[in-house]
Amino acid sequence: MKLGKxxxxxxxxxxxxxxxxxKFLIVxxxxxxxxxxxxxxxxxxxxxxxxxxxxxxxxxxxxxxxAMPNPFVPVDHAIVGIVDEVSLA
Amino acid sequence: MKIGxxxxxxxxxxxxxxxxxxxxxxxxxxTPDGDPTGDYIIAADTIDAGVGDPVLILxxxxxxxxxxxxTVAPIRALVVGIIxxxxxx
Numbered sequence: 001m002k003l004g005k006x007x008x009x010x011x012x013x014x015x016x017x018x019x020x021x022x023k024f025l026i027v028x029x030x031x032x033x034x035x036x037x038x039x040x041x042x043x044x045x046x047x048x049x050x051x052x053x054x055x056x057x058x059x060x061x062x063x064x065x066x067a068m069p070n071p072f073v074p075v076d077h078a079i080v081g082i083v084d085e086v087s088l089a
Numbered sequence: 090m091k092i093g094x095x096x097x098x099x100x101x102x103x104x105x106x107x108x109x110x111x112x113x114x115x116x117x118x119x120t121p122d123g124d125p126t127g128d129y130i131i132a133a134d135t136i137d138a139g140v141g142d143p144v145l146i147l148x149x150x151x152x153x154x155x156x157x158x159x160t161v162a163p164i165r166a167l168v169v170g171i172i173x174x175x176x177x178x
Contacts, residue, residue: 001113001131001166003099032096032115032129046105046163057099057113057131059163063150067105067163080163081104086115088097089140 003030003083004058006050010042018073025050025079027058032088043077044068055083091130091146092172093118095138099131107162114138114168116146121175132166133157145170 008026012019023045031037034055043058046067050056056079064078065071093116101113112134118126123143130146135156138144147153150165157164 002129003131032117047103049103057101059165061150061165063153063163063165065163066150066161071161078163081101081108081113083099083101085100086097087100088115 001057001059001080003032003034003086004028004041004043004056004079005030005034005036006052006054006056006079007040008052016074018070019075022068022073022075023048025052027056027077027079029058032086034086041077043079044075046078046080047082050079050082057081057083090169091118091148092121092175093130093144093146094123094125095140095142095144095168096129097140105163107157107159107164108133116144116168118146119143121177123175130166132168133164134168136168136171138168138171143172144168145172
């Protein structure tokens with residue numbers, strides 16, 4: 001999993017039916033110091049409480065869909081937690 | 090699996106249920122010699138690893154789910170061992 005910051009939302013009215021009801025957020029992936037690093041991804045909200053500006057962690061690949069109520073959906077990144085604190089030694 | 094070193098912890102109250110009660114470790118990925126590659130991964134702890142420990146990191150979903158005893162869960166990266174020694178011959 002990687003750290004990310006939610007920088008926006010995506011709305012798509014026309015979409016494959018399996019994606020109905022899933023909230024999509026634009027997430028800038030971050031390095032461990034919470035600085036932008038790498039790509040921005042569209043991630044499904046796997047915790048149903050995520051809003052713009054929040055620090056989150058994101059799971060990728062097949063496991064992302066398993067954060068959804070129906071685990072057989074075409075989702076490749078999902079937010080699976082909101083970060084309260086990162087403490088580095 | 091990957092080799093890394095525990096660099097810190099991530100605290101999260103709101104998360105997918107599979108992460109409830111699990112310690113999340115932010116691990117620097119390293120070469121076999123222990124040099125940081127510059128990349129990192131957030132992985133759930135399974136062996137009570139601590140900051141500074143060199144660790145073995147699993148990053149594959151079905152193996153991870155087998156270890157945590159779930160058939161469907163958005164979990165992929167686990168710290169599965171504390172490395173005593175790497176011998177490169």
